[in-house]
Amino acid sequence: MxxxxxxxxxxxxxxxxxxxxxxxxxxxxxxxxxxxxxxxAKKAPTPRIVRPGEHVVAAPGFELWLTAEGKHWTDPDMPDDPQFRSVVDGNIDPTQPGVSLQASGFEGRYYLSGLYYGGKGTASRVEVATSTGKVRGKLIELAGKPGWGVWYAIADLPPGDDGEDFLRNVTVYDTKGRVYSQLRLN
Known part of the structure; x- marks a missing residue:
């Protein structure tokens, strides 16, 4: 048994x-x-934190820096003429998701940058959709929680393209892969 x-x-x-x-x-x-x-999720990129006035060189002649008042930049087309985009003049509503765009063409390249603001979560990455595909950019912010940051990217223009129909949209994603804010152009 x-x-x-x-x-x-x-x-x-x-x-x-x-x-x-x-x-x-x-x-x-x-x-x-x-x-x-x-x-x-822990490894998702986050914006590079910069000190006020710290210059970030995106490419020779293309530099950006942030102050509490907004974004400053030069591009290769006008290296001695700094440009400025305010975050305090009332032209943006930081309580609503948004993206701005400033673009400058020089020697077959587009130097792209802008503000991003108002999204939920933590901004993680930026993609610029163009007529020839996607271009990934980078994000920078001031320390703390300013409620806004700056994105930038460089794109090669196709031969014979003046850039008029080149840009389609700019999308900033959060660390979970969701849309943080977006600008649709075409």
Whole structure:
């Protein structure tokens, strides 16, 4: 009798082994997937934090710097004539998601930048949709929570294109991959 009980117990154990193994394997996969998602969220890029007045060189002649009043920049077309976009003159509503765009063409390239503001979450990355594909840019912000930041990118213009129909939209995404703010052009 002990012999039959032992065989039955062994058979039951062996019959359940694949199911047990599968359950452990599934549990590990689900746990690993959850860990991967959490790790990806932690690794999502965030804007580079800069000091007021700190110059960021995006390319030779294309520099940006931020102050509490807004965005300042030069581009290769006018390196000795700094430009300015205010965040305090009432032209933007930082409580609503928005993106601005300033573009300058020079020697077959487009030097692109603008403000982003008002979105929910933490801005993470920027993409500029063009007639030839997507261009990824970078984000910078002042320390603290100013409620706005600056994006910038450089795009090569296709030969013979004057840039008039080149830009389609600018989208800033948050760290979870959702749209933080967007500007539609075409």
């Amino acid at each position: 002990h012999k039959y009980v032992a065989v039955a117990a062994l058979t039951t154990l062996l019959a359940g082994a694949p199911t047990l193994s599968y359950a452990v394997s599934q549990g590990e996969t689900a746990h690993t997937t959850a860990q991967s998602a959490a790790a990806a």
